Amino acid sequence: MPASRPGLYAGSRSSDIGDPVIHPLRLNKFPEEHPDPIISFVGTEPPGAVTKPHMHERAQLFHILRGSVTVVTQGGSFVVPPERAIFIPPGIVHHSNYHTETDVRFLYMRPDGLPTMPETPFVVHVTPLLRELILAFMGSAPDYDPGSPTGRLAAVLVDQIAASRVAPLHLPIPEEPRLREAIRPLIEDPAAELSAGDLAARANLSLRSFERHFPAQTGLSFRAWRQQAKLMKAVEWLSQGLSVGEVSDRLGYEGPSAFVASFKKSFGVTPGRYFGD
Secondary structure (H helix, E strand, O other): OOOOOOOOEOOOOOOEEOOOOOOHHHHOOOHHHOOOOEEEEEEEEOOOOEEOOEOOOOEEEEEEEEOOEEEEEOOEEEEEOOOEEEEEOOOOOEEEEEOOOEEEEEEEEOHHHOOOOOOOOEEEEOOHHHHHHHHHHHOOOOOOOOOOHHHHHHHHHHHHHHHOOEOOOEEEOOOOHHHHHHHHHHHHOOOOOOOHHHHHHHOOOOHHHHHHHHHHHHOOOHHHHHHHHHHHHHHHHHHOOOOHHHHHHHOOOOOHHHHHHHHHHHHOOOHHHHOOO
16 A cells, blocks of 8 residues: 555554555545546555555455465455455455555545445456556556546556456455454464364364364365465465475475475466466
């Protein structure tokens, strides 16, 4: 998020705003206060920066060019590596944890100008076309008319966001407080030696009750959820520069080949191709 927004960041870290492709007038007002259907911001976040929980009246597209971030909502967490973006509908409380120095672009869109979109956040793959549309829009002048070239560009941009392929980078989190607290150690370390029985005990539930409530809350069996947690952590660590071997070892796979096979099964490509190596 732009550092010019008062009180948004936790701690004393700040953000650098400014990029020659951005028209300077785009930085004068925060999105909720600007008349344009879409308003854009750009920034570079330092490693370890954390935003406070907040929400917007507008929908937000949060595009990562370099680095990585985890965006946390009430319904789960989303890992966003380079050349991915997260769409956050209006009114969704969220906060962000930046793992490395991260270059970001933000688009804030008035809800009345959007096609039918999911009511929950989702991560999208930024295609070359979508990337160029974002760049072109951010280089255009603000205060545009909907019928102007910029207005038509904005309409195409929104259509491309709506049609973008969803990336499997969401880890659902139970709403039930006992379950949320029970799985907290696995969110930080999915390879931790905690069984379903251990988590049931942490939640003061029988194993049978845990195995019934957990899928109802997350939509996944505990085994599938843990596998997704491992893949999310893998994307986070790989985006920080860890090798496939290091990630495989930390997450408890039998070896790099087993990790690569699991990664490819979920994402359709190997880790190297996913990160553009």
